[in-house]
Amino acid sequence: MSTHETERLAAELLHHFGRGLQPGESVVPSIVPTAVFHLPGDPSDVANQYGRYNNPTWEALEAALRLLEDAETVVFPSGMAAIAALLFTIVAAGDRVLLPSDGYYTTRVLGEKYLKPLGVVIETRPTATFLDGGFEGYRLVLIETPSNPGLDVCDIAAAAGLAKRAGALLAVDNTTMTPLGQRPLELGADIVVSADTKAINGHSDALMGHVASRNGEVMVRVRDWRRYGGAIPSPFEAWLVYRGLETLEVRFARMCATAAIVAERLAGHERVAAVRYPGLAGDPSHAIARQQMTAFGSMITLTLRDGAMAESFIGACAYIQPSTSFGGVRTCAERRARWGDSVPDGFVRLSIGLEPAEVLWASMDEALRRAG
């Protein structure tokens, strides 16, 4: 999809809700906090039946995400609830599932802890060499590109080709890029999952997730899972995420532009041992990133001398909020080794926020010079 097409979607996002309105109706969706709806007589031809089946506020968010994904979309109360819906509706006893060994850690825990005892075989591969060996014999293959936290990438179109040949379903965790930065379904993936807690909401004040697919059978199962499993979003959070989503395009563009500047300067900084950012011309991810991403993202990783120096850098920088997560309005950072990721002690994941670039950079440069 061209940049022009992505921009058309961003414009459409701001106006689609306003198109079917009656005179006097609100131009933004309402928060509808209700468990029950007025339901006399035959319920089958009534849109709103019960609060676990549907809610007008989630539906407004789903309509907005459906527009961006250009695919049927079901929202969940967190990214993990969306990933759980994917895993538990597609996989059955005896199936093999392939996950990234360097992707979002909790997805592997979910597989190991709950699917393995049900007779599902969970296997993993590193993102950088994920396609090696093909996908023969797998029911579901999940990729995360760029991977979190290492920022390696894998070729989505090539993965989709291999999955098709092997009869596997290919799912992509598109959290780091959002539908405006990377469009896995257009590249041939079957399913997208996303933690909307991150850039899509963008304000670090709500959790949310979604599953999107053009495969009707998959979406019926995913929708039923929410209805029967009961993992439903709150209308209040759905409204917050809807509101956050309206500014995604401008936030993400700013974050990516600042990340490009900061990555370049970090890479040339005498106190920084290593930098990864898919937008750097010399980065191992660069060639594939150029081919399949419409932006290079808002995450950078840097390696400092050791853990103490990394903590000192994070603590000393006036415009870095020490916290986990990414994609929010505030620049934040953390040492990933504290969670047990297999990275050096001095490895820092940096999520660039909306601070003006030069102010942010000056604070980082100073913190790097002061870090002990």
Ligand SMILES: *Cc1c(COP(=O)(O)O)cnc(C)c1O
């Ligand atoms: C955060 C994240 C998740 C999980 O999202 P939650 O909303 O915290 O449940 C899944 N995948 C990736 C890549 C993430 O970054």
